[in-house]
Amino acid sequence: MSEPQLPPTPAPPTAADSEGPTTLADGEWHRMHPLTPLFKGGLALIIIAGIVVTNMRDRLIAWAIDLFSPEAHYGDYSGGDPVDWVLENNLILIALASVLALVLVLVGIFWFVWRFHQFRITGDHVEVRKGIVFRSHRRAPLDRVQGVNLTRPFPARIIGLAKLEVVGAGTDANVDLEYLATGRAESVRADILRLASGARAARRGGAAPTSGAQAASGATAGVDVSAASGAPASVRGQLVGSMNEGVNGLISGVDLADVEPESVVKIPTGRLVGSQLISSVLWFVFFAAIFGVAVGGVVIGSLIDGDPIEGFLGLGITLGIGIPMIIAIVGITWAQISKSLRYSIAPTPDGVRITYGLLTTVTETLPPGRIFAVEVTQSLLWRPFGWWTIRINRMSGKSAAQQSSGSAQQFNVVLPVGKRADVERVLSLIVPDVQPADMALIWEHGILGPVDGDPYRVMARRAWWRRPLSWKRHGYALTDIGLLLRRGVMWRKLAIFPLARLQGVSLSQGPIDRAQRVSGAQVHTVQGLITGYLSGLERDDALFLIDGVTSAAAAAAERDHSHRWGEYAAADVTVAPVHDGALPAAPEGPAFAYPAPPAVSVDPSAPPVAPPVAPPVAPPPAAPPVAPPPVAPPVAPPPVAPPVAPPVAPPPAAPPVPRDE
């Protein structure tokens, strides 16, 4: 791979660079972006800065005051910190030299860490190796990839970096690639998904760059070429360029360009904010209760002591307790809102793509067949507005504790808030087997509760006391889509468990159950927010779960090929007509819409215009004109098309590519 290069030195074009590996999935080892240590070590830097500031605070204040109003003599600053000691002993040079040495050592360490942190994508695996003393080498099979998340944390986003998370099945099974330039990260994501789809055959052949991408990036490409041919770009040039681009993207939100046009659901900002505000009412009530108890306790205590708190002191106590709580409520609500803003969901050939986040942007791709349970819920407060939210259970590669943290929960929400039409659209995306005819079963009978001719098997009437309010709703229905669990009256829920990924069913019956001839049942699925527990079912209904559901589950699993979705899709639709001269992988997009596997009914109008599949093109002659937008944003708005990185060393090479090398 590339020669060892210090980030600050002008990068000599290496062999790998000049070949312009437009795809990183070439089985070679690649490195992360050179600025990675800055962000990973960022915390240490902040801590050091904090220590310095704390210790030098008085000196800094005195210095600042001196600077702005020399005549005002600030206090009686009498030193006593190391700076004085250094000055008195004439050790300035030594001090500076040691600071410099420390910085050099740190930079050296970071550089070595960076050098040894490499990743490789072969046909079957994605591998990451890192570490100098303690080496680690992680390899994950691609056909078990549960999803790919592209996260752009706020600070890294400004200079155009992104973190790629390859989600595996199991605890601590994720493979993190952090950080990559956004353009490369998107191409790596596309590569991984394409390889995971089993459509490897499509990779061969087809060398010419896509004309669509060419058109889209025409304007920027021109700029790039001139810039690139002008001066051999330095790393600094790259940084400045990517910084500018990052800031532009931040302002205009362009980095959603590749998905936004396709999003099947638009959530008005007002609704999003409103829904979260209404949800925060619950938090408000919760904190108000704590507040009442605390203040009440103080007041009662003071009355008992015969020493009533009055006036100012009382106000102080009230505010002291109340203000932190208000801050907490505002904080929680704001976090929810900012995470859900700019939400979009769109089908791509490699799965459903969900993007959200105002400052930290997360783009996650859920390949078909990776969703273990779906639940549509509505709290009582949302009912007047007809809003619903959709959550899923999936393999997140995280432990239970990590999953319950706020940011991970966000990964499990596929629709933060939506009306009925939105819910239907999202459901048909993520549960591909849903036919329009089934919607009645889901909506009228399921989500909206029991109506006449209820097909759901509900709790026995005699066991009503187990769910005094919701016993008429509490039940299940076995359909082709999956096992539907309907629960809750105040908090309406309808869970769908796709049969092909059902992990098991269990029944439990205690003595009281037996006396009432009922039984509890639990549907087992991967760990997540959605549980599958039903109580008080008629005994025969419960036994049917064991008998009927597991055999239906086994049959569904036989039919289900979604873990290698591309192979079967490719078999169905041999080659798309658009293919000639275009991206080899691209034509798959329109050919099979996301839910490729058996008998699907997602409307084909939605499918992506040009899937974000990276062109595995590596044609040296063709490269110059087109900044290879590995991220082929289908119809990028002209002003800021693809994440084009500014000038790069090797003129012919693709702009965004060499930054990581």
Place this chain on the structure above:
Amino acid sequence: MTQNPQTEPETPAPLNSAEVTDAGALDQGTYSQLRTARNTARLELDGSWHQISPRYVVSQIVQNVIFVAFIVAVAAVLALALGQTWAWIPAGVIVVITLVTLIILPRQARAIGYMLRSDDIVFRKGILWQRMIAVPYGRMQLVDITQGPLDRAFGVSQLKMVTAAATTGVQIPGLTQAASEALRDTLIEVAETRRTGL
């Protein structure tokens, strides 16, 4: 109920559970009568259950007696040698709980059973609090056999099946050595033919 190879003629799969590597091994030297609640509302499935070995009970009793003896010894040392008479209280609680467990253990052991059906394995246990779980063969991620030192002396082992769901947790205790190996091989073979992505 014993010596009853699981033949389900309607089995569609090419390799079904009837082709147990050593079908006889599953039912050799096991209980022959499943113990369940008498109430007719109990959970009941068609088909016959394989049961576990009575030696499991013996092994458990020996282990628990050793445990009780150890607790009593510790308490005695604390109380008599060091004068900490309070030690009798926790020790007494632990011993009583263990003894109660031992008394119901033989009943419980007779209630444990598993059934190999065409698509799934069903495991049951419990009499008063009855539990029954069905796991489709294709969902099995791994099969684990564990054996403690005393278990080895009595020739029994525990077989555990792991799926992607953490809550599934099927653990069959007290299988004879031959039965656990036969069952493991069967499960893995069948799972192989029905594997899905996850």
